[in-house]
Amino acid sequence: MASDRVQVLANGLRQSGLRLTHQRLAICRTLVTSNTHPTAVQLHTQLRAEFPTLSLATVYSTLNTLAALGLVYELGNAGDGQKHYDAITAPHANLICTQCHRISDFEDTALKSVSQHVARRSGYQIQGARIAYYGICPACARRRGR
Amino acid sequence: MASDRVQVLANGLRQSGLRLTHQRLAICRTLVTSNTHPTAVQLHTQLRAEFPTLSLATVYSTLNTLAALGLVYELGNAGDGQKHYDAITAPHANLICTQCHRISDFEDTALKSVSQHVARRSGYQIQGARIAYYGICPACARRRGR
DNA sequence: ATGCATGCAAACTCTTTGCAAACGC
DNA sequence: GCGTTTGCAAAGAGTTTGCATGCAT
Numbered sequence: 001m002a003s004d005r006v007q008v009l010a011n012g013l014r015q016s017g018l019r020l021t022h023q024r025l026a027i028c029r030t031l032v033t034s035n036t037h038p039t040a041v042q043l044h045t046q047l048r049a050e051f052p053t054l055s056l057a058t059v060y061s062t063l064n065t066l067a068a069l070g071l072v073y074e075l076g077n078a079g080d081g082q083k084h085y086d087a088i089t090a091p092h093a094n095l096i097c098t099q100c101h102r103i104s105d106f107e108d109t110a111l112k113s114v115s116q117h118v119a120r121r122s123g124y125q126i127q128g129a130r131i132a133y134y135g136i137c138p139a140c141a142r143r144r145g146r
Numbered sequence: 147m148a149s150d151r152v153q154v155l156a157n158g159l160r161q162s163g164l165r166l167t168h169q170r171l172a173i174c175r176t177l178v179t180s181n182t183h184p185t186a187v188q189l190h191t192q193l194r195a196e197f198p199t200l201s202l203a204t205v206y207s208t209l210n211t212l213a214a215l216g217l218v219y220e221l222g223n224a225g226d227g228q229k230h231y232d233a234i235t236a237p238h239a240n241l242i243c244t245q246c247h248r249i250s251d252f253e254d255t256a257l258k259s260v261s262q263h264v265a266r267r268s269g270y271q272i273q274g275a276r277i278a279y280y281g282i283c284p285a286c287a288r289r290r291g292r
Numbered sequence: 293a294t295g296c297a298t299g300c301a302a303a304c305t306c307t308t309t310g311c312a313a314a315c316g317c
Numbered sequence: 318g319c320g321t322t323t324g325c326a327a328a329g330a331g332t333t334t335g336c337a338t339g340c341a342t
Contacts, residue, residue, distance in 0.1 A: 019316050019321060040307080055324040060307060076222045081332080082306070095270050106268055114256050115279070122252055124241050124281040131277050133261070135270040165296060165341050186332080201299040206332060208297095227307085228331070 005032045005087060012071045023054060027062045031087045037075060037094070037103040039082040073130065075103070091115055093131040099140035106133075151178045151233060158217045169200060173208045177233045183221060183240070183249040185228040216274065221249065237261055239277040245286035252279075 009028040014020055026047055031038065038046070044059045063085055066072040075084040075094065080101050086094070093106040111131060119126040155174040160166055176189055184192070190205045209231055212218040221230035221240065226247050232240070239252040257277060265272040 021316070021322065023323070053324070056306095057308075057325080058323055061322085064308090093264060095264075095268055097270075098273060106264060108260075108263065108267070110260050110263055114254075114260055117254065117256055118239060118241075118252060118279055119281075121254070122241055122279075123284040124243075124279065125287055126279050126281040127244060128280045129278065130280070132275065133264055133268075133270065133272050134274045134276070135265075135272040138269040141271055167297065167341070169298070199299070203300080203333075204298055210333090 009066065009071050009087070012069055013065070016069055018065065023051060023058050024062050024065075026050060026054075027059060028066070028087075031066075031072065031085060035105075037084040037086050039084050041082065043085075070128065073128065075130065075132075089128065091129060091131075093133060095137070096132055096134050097137035097140055098134050099136055099143075102137060104137070149178075155212065155217050155233070158215055159211070162215055164211065169197060169204050170208050170211075172196060172200075173205060174212070174233075177212075177218065177231060181251075183230040183232050185230050187228065189231075219274065219276065221276065221278075235274065237275055237277075239279060241283070242278055242280050243283035243286055244280050245282055245289075248283065250283070 006029050010020055030043055030046055040059045040063055044056045047054050067074045073086040073089055075086055091111050095104045095106050115129055152175050156166055172193055186205045186209055190202045193200050213220045219232040221232055237257050241250045241252050261275055
């Protein structure tokens with residue numbers, strides 16, 4: 001099922017008339033496989049093993065391309081000053097720990113209905129949403145509690 | 147009522163043992179008065195009239211201080227690559243136009259109940275939320291429509 | 293009077309750009 | 318083969334830092 005999502009991204013690129021290079025495919029794969037919402041630098045570091053010559057500029061450019069197509073979301077604001085990316089574009093919330101800066105996902109049907117409500121009341125043509133809750137994750141709460 | 151909010155920020159600073167300088171007060175006032183969710187640079191430009199010597203570094207430092215105290219929210223991701231700030235910390239959503247990059251506010255009781263729901267189900271100690279909907283604002287839709 | 297905050301400029305980080313070589317279509 | 322994409326290096330944008338002076342308490 002993770003590979004399905006890679007296909008979605010790959011097809012999206014091709015359908016937009018863009019070339020499916022090894023680099024782009026690898027970036028899509030890593031992004032989908034990872035559950036850590038990586039930054040460009042993290043992706044680059046991880047992919048260096050497979051593509052020793054891969055340029056950081058290519059990673060940025062690919063991420064911008066994917067984000068522009070709406071295939072991937074640009075997060076930012078995890079408190080570390082870098083842009084994080086999320087391969088899931090279905091409506092979901094991110095839980096961001098203000099201690100360890102880890103980002104995890106949270107899905108709930110309530111989020112969808114609120115989104116529709118907002119669209120109706122605001123008059124906006126909603127294209128996407130970034131819902132982030134900041135707080136202390138259970139693990140950090142324990143660590144800090146004692 | 148706008149001035150109330152300035153007082154909240156000012157008191158917050160003082161209660162944290164920080165000094166209430168003219169610069170900080172002016173920044174708080176401008177932030178609260180403005181309904182445009184300004185960036186550091188915009189605040190600086192605006193305040194130059196009143197404080198010709200005001201340094202951009204001071205604006206950044208004050209914003210960081212306010213954000214660290216949770217008195218103000220750091221937005222980011224309006225598509226223009228700069229950090230925007232929001233003086234309202236009550237649960238509300240931002241509507242961000244992907245055309246004109248304007249940010250407006252949206253308040254609704256539904257948002258609060260979702261937030262509580264998330265806290266319960268995730269185990270996080272929620273400190274705040276950033277809820278942003280991206281889309282095309284009515285004005286831009288009209289402009290683009292024709 | 294005592295330090296914290298400011299202002300200035302330089303440093304830093306993250307991201308983007310320009311251009312020649314390489315590769316997908 | 319053609320034209321987009323890559324990789325490299327250098328530039329750019331936004332933000333932060335260091336240190337001496339000034340000001341709130």
